[in-house]
Amino acid sequence: MAESTSVKSRFVSIREWIVENKLRTVGSLWASGVIGSLAYNWSQPGKTSVKIIHARLHAQALTLAALAGAAVVEYYDHKSGGKSTDRYSKFLPVDIYSKD
Numbered sequence: 001m002a003e004s005t006s007v008k009s010r011f012v013s014i015r016e017w018i019v020e021n022k023l024r025t026v027g028s029l030w031a032s033g034v035i036g037s038l039a040y041n042w043s044q045p046g047k048t049s050v051k052i053i054h055a056r057l058h059a060q061a062l063t064l065a066a067l068a069g070a071a072v073v074e075y076y077d078h079k080s081g082g083k084s085t086d087r088y089s090k091f092l093p094v095d096i097y098s099k100d
Contacts, residue, residue, distance in 0.1 A: 019073055026066045033062035
């Protein structure tokens with residue numbers, strides 16, 4: 001029982017980090033996609049330019065999937081009521097844009 005609570009709290013902490021660092025997460029996935037695809041394509045026969053183009057296309061597909069995942073996480077957070085008051089950046093003064 002204690003082990004499942006530990007796993008759940010670890011999952012929650014990872015999810016919170018991803019919510020706080022969405023762009024970093026998507027950028028890291030893109031970079032790892034490019035590197036992984038280049039590594040795979042380099043082991044295949046073919047022209048270098050084609051290998052680079054395929055690596056970029058694979059990384060773009062992975063980035064779109066990561067952006068869709070970030071949108072799902074954002075939607076889930078919005079529906080569950082998580083962090084609704086801290087929705088905007090701290091440097092953006094929200095009060096001056098509201099109409100009274």
